Amino acid sequence: MMAIDDDMLMAFVDGELDEVSRARVERAVAEDSALQARLEQQQRLRDRLATHYGPTLEEAVPERFRAMLETNVVPFPAAAPRPARPLWQALTALAATLLLGLMVGRTLLAPAAGPFAVENGTMVASGALAEALETRLASAQPRDAATRIGVTFARNDGRPCRTFDSQAAAGIACRTGDRWQVMMTAAGAGPQGGDYRQAGSENLLVQQAAQEMMAGEAYDDAAERRARDSGWRSTAHRR
Amino acid sequence: MQAFERELLTLLPRLRRFARALARDAADADDLLQVALERALKARAQWAPGTRLDAWMMRILRNCWIDEVRSRARRARTFAPAEEGESVGVDTQHEVEAKAEMHAVDRAMASLSPEQREVIALVLVEGLAYKEAAELLDIPIGTLTSRLTRGRQALAQMLEAA
Secondary structure (H helix, E strand, C coil), X not given: CCXXXXXXXXXXXXXXXXXXXXXXXHHHHHHCHXXXXXXXXXXXXXXXXXXXXXXXXXXCCCHHHHHHHHCCCCHHHHHCCCCCCCHHHHHHHHHHHHHHHHHHHHXXXXXXXXXXXXXXXXXXXXXXXXXXXXXXXXXXXXXXXXXXXXXXXXXXXXXXXXXXXXXCEEEEEEEECCEEEEEEEEECCCCCCCCCCCCCCCCHHHHHHHHHHECCCCCCHHHHHHHHHCCCCCCHHHC | CCHHHHHHHHHHHHHHHHHHHHXXXXXHHHHHHHXXXXXXXXXXXXXXXXXXXXXXXXXXXXXXXXXXXXXXXXXXXXXXXXXXXXXXXXXXXXXXXXXXXXXXXXXXXXXCCHHHHHHHHHHHHCCCCHHHHHHHHCCCHHHHHHHHXXXXXXXXXXXXXX
8 A cells, every 4th residue: 555644644634635646545544553643643633723813713813903994995986086097097198298208308418218119009107117127126235226126016907017107207117018007107106216206116107006006915925036036927817 | 785895704703813823812813803804995996806805805904913013012012111121021010910821822922923923823823825825915935834834833843832
């Protein structure tokens, strides 16, 4: 008979085995007292945890939690009706205007690559901004980076998005195909390098718009790294 | 109260138990639950009705806990004395007393790594299926089961010895 290893024993105790495997473990345990002792040890552990944490379920829930839920006046629909268009959409229009200015400026003045470009009628990040969005981790960026990455998060449609901030502009870009589509922009951080730019003071408009677009929570360091290392794949298919 | 709050209310006892399994003690657990509830109420628009509120809420609670664990680790690094090794790793008198008062199970759980502790809390305390727990933590099943195995071995060793 095949040996029953610890993993299988644990899966048995956790109720993760199918009928056939269950029966096999039961037979093996009946014939092998050492195995039975190991199984009992696993069951004791489960029981001990259940005995220790179980009574919490019977305790009265502190009043403050109940109060939090009961007084949770939903702020958006009631007190302040949300704008018909989400903030970031309104700002996309603004971004288009800004882009027009940038394009005119570029045509007239310098051929140098700016942070934005238009491809197939869509505004996308280019140059140093595209590079930063593509490769940089917020947790590991140089203090004096010209373009800073803020938060990374997934939109409702699963596309990864990132906020950025630089002297020229701040904003949000979301991954579309192999490009970073600029969803909104706002005024940049202004002159840098001095002491007066506080760490972490991201553009408020951008933050607010990011909150609105976000599905779930912003990525932590590990999730950000995973997203980058996976080539910024959309997470939609995993849901 | 709307459906969202009503359903959260019914989940509170379970969430408290989950918080107990993660946090150091009952007081820390309730603080953790409070932070998680605040975050959930702020983010309620992000919960899709029809999906499981318990899993959504447990994920938030777990993330709040991880934030706390990380910032505690940061604080510990920041305030560590310059003479490395002199008193690093030695508990203060207060911590020694606090540990002595802890229940054996709390003590054993506290000695696990955060990664082991959260899988033990989800599977052994909350009774989630492997698949559910792996999804909630966004890790592969294989990673989950190996953390579960190691966490269990450590717990069994400590509790059986006691």
